[in-house]
Amino acid sequence: MPSALPVMGEVAGAAAALAGFILVFLGGIFASFDSYERTEKKSVLPRFQRRAWFGFVGFVLALASTFLALVAKWLTNECTAAVALVLLFIALIWVLYATLSDVREVS
Known part of the structure; x- marks a missing residue:
């Protein structure tokens, strides 16, 4: 079986980038929710x-994943x-599913 250790730097970078992408996604969710009036927020709260x-x-x-990749690289x-x-x-599959479910909800 091939070793996963040589790619741990790339895994750490990819996972950190994915975490950053998700933070942007969460920021968009919070900004969208905040744009509703106080009376409307109750009705849209479960979706958000x-x-x-x-x-x-x-x-x-x-x-x-980022943390474990760094630990794996450090401790080999x-x-x-x-x-x-x-x-x-x-995490990639999770984000894909979350994105597809949001796209399905809009269309």
């Missing part, structure tokens, strides 16, 4: 909460490297 929680989970997955630990890689793939 779902989006925010989806973003938060993706953010945590990406940050965990193959098991930690594999977990970091798997977490990055899960």
